[in-house]
Amino acid sequence: MQAGDQEAFAQFYDGFAPGLFSMIFAILRDQKESEEVLQDAFVQMWKQLATYDPTRSSLFTWTVMISRHKAIDRLRARQRQTRLPEVVVLEAKNTGAAPEGADSSLSQKERERVRLALAQLNAGQREAIELAFFGGLTQSQIAEKLGTPLGTIKARIRRGLLALHDFLTKVLP
Amino acid sequence: MNEKIEELASLYIVGLLEGSELTGFERQLESDPAVRELVDRLDETAAQLAHAAPPRTLPPHLRENILATAGGRRLIPFNRRQVWIPWTVAACLALFCAYAIKDEQDLRRRLKHLRERDVLAQLEVVALDSNVQAAPEARAVVVWDGRKQRGVLRVEKLPPNDAAHDYQLWLIDPRYQNPVNGGVFHFAGKARARITFQPAIPVRRPRGFAVSLEREGGVAKAEGPIVLEGK
Numbered sequence: 411m412q413a414g415d416q417e418a419f420a421q422f423y424d425g426f427a428p429g430l431f432s433m434i435f436a437i438l439r440d441q442k443e444s445e446e447v448l449q450d451a452f453v454q455m456w457k458q459l460a461t462y463d464p465t466r467s468s469l470f471t472w473t474v475m476i477s478r479h480k481a482i483d484r485l486r487a488r489q490r491q492t493r494l495p496e497v498v499v500l501e502a503k504n505t506g507a508a509p510e511g512a513d514s515s516l517s518q519k520e521r522e523r524v525r526l527a528l529a530q531l532n533a534g535q536r537e538a539i540e541l542a543f544f545g546g547l548t549q550s551q552i553a554e555k556l557g558t559p560l561g562t563i564k565a566r567i568r569r570g571l572l573a574l575h576d577f578l579t580k581v582l583p
Numbered sequence: 584m585n586e587k588i589e590e591l592a593s594l595y596i597v598g599l600l601e602g603s604e605l606t607g608f609e610r611q612l613e614s615d616p617a618v619r620e621l622v623d624r625l626d627e628t629a630a631q632l633a634h635a636a637p638p639r640t641l642p643p644h645l646r647e648n649i650l651a652t653a654g655g656r657r658l659i660p661f662n663r664r665q666v667w668i669p670w671t672v673a674a675c676l677a678l679f680c681a682y683a684i685k686d687e688q689d690l691r692r693r694l695k696h697l698r699e700r701d702v703l704a705q706l707e708v709v710a711l712d713s714n715v716q717a718a719p720e721a722r723a724v725v726v727w728d729g730r731k732q733r734g735v736l737r738v739e740k741l742p743p744n745d746a747a748h749d750y751q752l753w754l755i756d757p758r759y760q761n762p763v764n765g766g767v768f769h770f771a772g773k774a775r776a777r778i779t780f781q782p783a784i785p786v787r788r789p790r791g792f793a794v795s796l797e798r799e800g801g802v803a804k805a806e807g808p809i810v811l812e813g814k
Contacts (some may be wrong), residue, residue, distance in 0.1 A: 422783050426784070436637065448645065449652060452649045464733055468733075469781060470630060470785065481666070533592065549599050571625055575624060575625060
């Protein structure tokens with residue numbers, strides 16, 4: 411390994427790992443599994459970095475999507491084993507959060523921005539999107555969990571994502 | 584874009600499409616650029632949801648484990664296969680390349696004017712001056728989009744690098760102790776070159792940019808002479 415590559419990888423890790431780990435933990439709610447998934451994700455990202463296409467997405471989006479995919483896969487494998495789908499909403503996950511000061515001001519600003527964007531959605535849209543993104547549930551499981559027709563769930567996710575997009579790109583870009 | 588396509592795109596992004604619905608949509612994605620563009624845009628939005636996760640402290644041992652496990656691969660910072668140049672950046676480069684090299688004062692007036700325009704609200708535009716005595720006319724312009732974490736470097740009249748050396752771009756971000764590696768590039772026998780770049784780690788408001796001449800393949804920290812710099 412060249413020294414420059416190791417340093418670059420360390421910089422890459424330091425830049426992205428804290429946020430990705432928080433997201434993975436929000437999905438899995440298990441420390442050990444979250445650590446394993448973060449490690450798997452970084453190995454994959456590092457292997458595939460040369461194939462990353464900046465015309466398609468930002469580097470941040472690319473890292474989030476790979477890490478989330480791995481976390482959801484792990485969650486669904488766990489659910490298949492236990493046959494007890496874990497259904498969570500974001501508020502219920504805030505256990506064992508980082509101590510005050512553990513987060514950078516930049517991350518705090520980003521989080522506040524997304525919090526404001528989510529606050530623009532109605533409760534049904536917000537709940538459907540959070541369950542879809544963090545919950546690892548299927549369409550039918552989300553509908554069942556929320557006691558809402560499947561068509562309504564699909565529409566809420568569509569409207570919610572489009573509203574988030576508008577807010578994040580036009581109101582708080 | 585009709586609502587059905589928007590719905591399929593939204594469900595696809597959060598991983599809720601399955602079976603024939605998924606394969607059908609993926610075929611559409613391959614054949615319809617407008618659908619691809621919609622998915623890419625919504626992908627960026629959905630990724631922002633990661634910020635909604637309550638922050639967790641990373642276990643210190645994890646860093647060493649992951650660096651030891653994953654670090655043995657060579658990084659290619661520049662994506663040489665792709666060209667990224669949105670029209671705003673293209674317009675900037677055209678303007679700067681027309682003005683920058685000829686008249687420094689005029690360049691700075693143009694910079695100020697462009698920065699005041701809304702279209703450039705997301706962009707940083709920096710002119711880099713030569714530090715090379717043998718090539719005082721060497722110049723470069725960086726157009727940097729912090730939100731997309733991408734940039735374009737336009738270089739002119741730089742001395743050609745030999746096979747044992749590469750030029751390397753650096754982004755100066757006060758959040759980091761050392762300048763951030765923006766990637767290496769060759770400049771051989773050309774009057775000018777345009778290079779798209781993306782730093783290995785996130786950079787928000789760079790205080791400046793620099794180009795150094797390094798050994799082939801680049802280095803983790805700048806070692807060679809700084810040939811171009813600007814703030």
